[in-house]
């Protein structure tokens with residue numbers, strides 16, 4: 541029998557700016573609001589982005605949140621002090637100006653961080669990212685080490701009862717029990733997000749739970765980047781298209 545080539549994934553339709561009217565908007569950070577950089581510290585947030593998000597949030601009567609794998613502390617360091625934040629893949633929450641609600645850093649995370657360093661320190665290009673309550677092992681600078689990094693991450697997760705969060709050239713270990721979907725569900729139950737139609741914009745596999753939660757609550761997911769199997773109904777090509785879309789949203793909402 542002749543082998544059949546897998547059929548290409550159809551491109552997702554572009555979202556209309558009108559989708560943002562009445563939305564409760566959830567925005568991923570890396571790869572959605574800021575282009576992917578070589579290292580976690582290589583990302584820059586410009587004042588124009590903060591101003592755009594602030595204008596959109598005003599139009600949405602406050603219904604705008606950033607839902608990221610970054611910690612709340614890091615998001616605030618990037619300049620998002622005044623925003624409703626869900627950090628570390630749905631494990632942490634903070635309203636503007638408030639102390640983050642977050643679980644304590646587990647001793648197991650410190651043990652994993654040490655093991656990650658033992659692995660990374662002999663492999664040029666590997667990078668360990670210390671985070672508030674989790675730890676990341678990045679192989680963007682050493683792509684050949686990705687498979688070994690994944691094996692190590694899964695072994696350590698099993699040894700310490702932690703969850704593996706795969707990302708873009710990254711394995712992160714963190715406590716389980718939450719994801720971006722649970723963050724959306726949680727935030728949709730309270731002001732200022734309650735009452736809006738959830739719209740989740742993200743690029744990474746970690747955003748799929750966010751797309752699914754938004755869809756399950758009657759809203760929509762918007763995937764940033766190339767087509768893939770996804771729960772998102774709409775697509776935008778890249779970060780610049782996201783910014784353009786958000787600016788169109790500001791203009792579309794009276």
Ligand SMILES: O=P(O)(O)OC[C@H]1O[C@H](O[C@H]2O[C@H](CO)[C@@H](O)[C@H](O)[C@H]2O)[C@H](O)[C@@H](O)[C@@H]1O
Pocket residue numbers: 568569570571575576577578579580581582583607608609610669671676678680707708709710712744746
């Ligand atoms: O949920 P997000 O806001 O998308 O955060 C997910 C992870 O993003 C960061 O790593 C990714 O972006 C880096 C900078 O562009 C890039 O160098 C790296 O390869 C990507 O995986 C961040 O460092 C992680 O802590 C986040 O969990």
